[in-house]
Each structure stands twice: as C-alpha cells, then as structure tokens.
Amino acid sequence: AQTVTQSQPEMSVQEAETVTLSCTYDTSESDYYLFWYKQPPSRQMILVIRQEAYKQQNATENRFSVNFQKAAKSFSLKISDSQLGDAAMYFCAYRRQGAQKLVFGQGTRLTINP
Amino acid sequence: DAGVIQSPRHEVTEMGQEVTLRCKPISGHNSLFWYRQTMMRGLELLIYFNNNVPIDDSGMPEDRFSAKMPNASFSTLKIQPSEPRDSAVYFCASSLMTSGETQYFGPGTRLLVL
Numbered sequence: 417a418q419t420v421t422q423s424q425p426e427m428s429v430q431e432a433e434t435v436t437l438s439c440t441y442d443t444s445e446s447d448y449y450l451f452w453y454k455q456p457p458s459r460q461m462i463l464v465i466r467q468e469a470y471k472q473q474n475a476t477e478n479r480f481s482v483n484f485q486k487a488a489k490s491f492s493l494k495i496s497d498s499q500l501g502d503a504a505m506y507f508c509a510y511r512r513q514g515a516q517k518l519v520f521g522q523g524t525r526l527t528i529n530p
Numbered sequence: 531d532a533g534v535i536q537s538p539r540h541e542v543t544e545m546g547q548e549v550t551l552r553c554k555p556i557s558g559h560n561s562l563f564w565y566r567q568t569m570m571r572g573l574e575l576l577i578y579f580n581n582n583v584p585i586d587d588s589g590m591p592e593d594r595f596s597a598k599m600p601n602a603s604f605s606t607l608k609i610q611p612s613e614p615r616d617s618a619v620y621f622c623a624s625s626l627m628t629s630g631e632t633q634y635f636g637p638g639t640r641l642l643v644l
Contacts, residue, residue, distance in 0.1 A: 451632070459619060461635035507573065516561060516625075517586065518633060520573040 418443045420510050422521035429498045430529050436483075437493045437524045439508030447513035450484065450491045455523070456504040464506070467491065469513075495526075503528045532556070534636035536622050542642045548610040551639045554603055555624030563633060564597055564607050565621040573621075579605065580627050612643045 419442045429435035441450070452464040467475045467484050474482050479499075483492045495502055508521040535554040543549055555562045563578040577587040582599045590597070594613070599605040609616055619640050623633040 453635075459638045459640070461621060461623075461638075463632055463634070466632060516563075516578060516580075516627075517575050518563075518573075522572050 418445075418510055418512065418519050420508050420519050420521035422506075422508055422524050424524045425522070426525045426527070428527040428529055429495075431498055431500060433498055434494060434496045435498055435526065437495075437506050437508075437526065439491045439493070439521055441489050441491065441508070441510045441519075443489070443510065443512070445512050449511045449513070450482075451509040451511070451518070452480070452482070452491075452493045453507045453509060453520075454502075454504045455507065456501075461507075465493070498528050500528050500530060502526060534622055534624050534634055536620075536636035536639050538639060539637060540640050540642075542644065543612055544644050545613055546611045547643075548608065549612045549616075549641060549643075551607040551620050551622075551641070553605045553607070553622030553636060555605070555622070556634055557603070559624035559626055559634075560602065561625045561627045561631075561633075562599060562605050563623040563625075564605070565623065565635075567619040567621060567638070568617075576607070609641075612641075614643045617641055617643050 421440050448469045450467045454462045454464045465477045479496045481494045505523045507523045509518045537552045564576040567573045576589040577597045579599045597607045619638045621638045623635045625631045625633045
C-alpha cells in the first residue's frame, strides 16, 4: 500500500524568509500524481501545487515550488518570501495513475513569525 | 464560480441521534468524495462516487455510516446512531473523473457528538 510521510510535525519561519517542508512517499508505481494542500485555521483544504510524476520539471506556482526527486521518492515544498497568510497545516498527498483515492501525509504545521 | 458547498458547517448532537451531512459538488464535476479528518487518524477517504454511483466504500467505518448521491448535484453522509468517536471534521470533495484531475474540497463540517 502506498504511504506518505511528513517527518516534520511543526516548522516555523521568519516572515519574508524561505522554508522547505519535506514529504516522502512509498510506491511501486511509476505513474502517479503528487499534491500539496494547505489547511488554514478556517479548515478549508486548498490546493497549493501539483506534480505529475512523468514530468521532470519541478512545478512552480508563484512563491511555491517543489523539489521532486522521483528516484528518492521525495516531494518537498519550498515557500519563498513567507507571508503571515502562509501559516497553516500543509498536507502532502499521493494518487496513483488511474486511481482516484488520495493518500495523505500526517501534515506539517507551519508558523510564520513576524 | 461556486466551490464545493457543505452544510451544516457545525453540528453538535447527542450520542444516539441521527446526523446528516450534505454536500453540493462543483457544477460539472462527476466524482464526489467524502473524507473524515481526526487528530488520531488524519485524513481518511470514506467513500467516493463516480457519476452518482458508489465506487469504493471500503473506508466507511461501519454500518452506522451510509452515503447517497441521488443526483449529480447532491450527496449526503448519514450517521445513525451517532457515537462520540464519530466526532471529527467531515470533508466533501469533487473532481472531474478524468485521471489526474485535482480534487477540490469543501469547507468541511465539524461534528461533535456528546
């Protein structure tokens, strides 16, 4: 069974600095999708970024980018120029190609210090 | 465009009572998912539908839980009878059924069973 591991329960960063959240996953599949979701205090689950495993280029969305290392089964999220509004729980998620079930990691709570 | 709509946002009930959670997916989406989030177990997929048909209900905890999707724009998750251990945040998400499509989450229903 596929598993997703986020080894950092909590992280903190100074406003305007850069922070990287870690995620590793276990799968025997070669085709799959990876996602980062953000959950602010409002509880809403918001998609931050997604990566298709067949793409070598790392996905980027404004201040958010990923470092996708397929061989290492690693999918880290980098947040540049951190803002107070980035404070939230961040969840890494995996989905196998052809499947619809998302498998989530345990989450990382990110605090932004002003 | 309206996102996934869930109601109620908060529900407090007493053990033994019936609870019904409601979800309206994004218009045009043909897959709908019910998730449960708890501190102990994180985010778990309970059941999902494609074109209003339940596909995988293996995550439904027990017979006290049931879900229906009578049409493309409405789904319910019912707990009868409710127990304190059912207290959690319940999310509904929707997507297009095409492989790789992103799931978009509703705001969640926070359920407290006393």
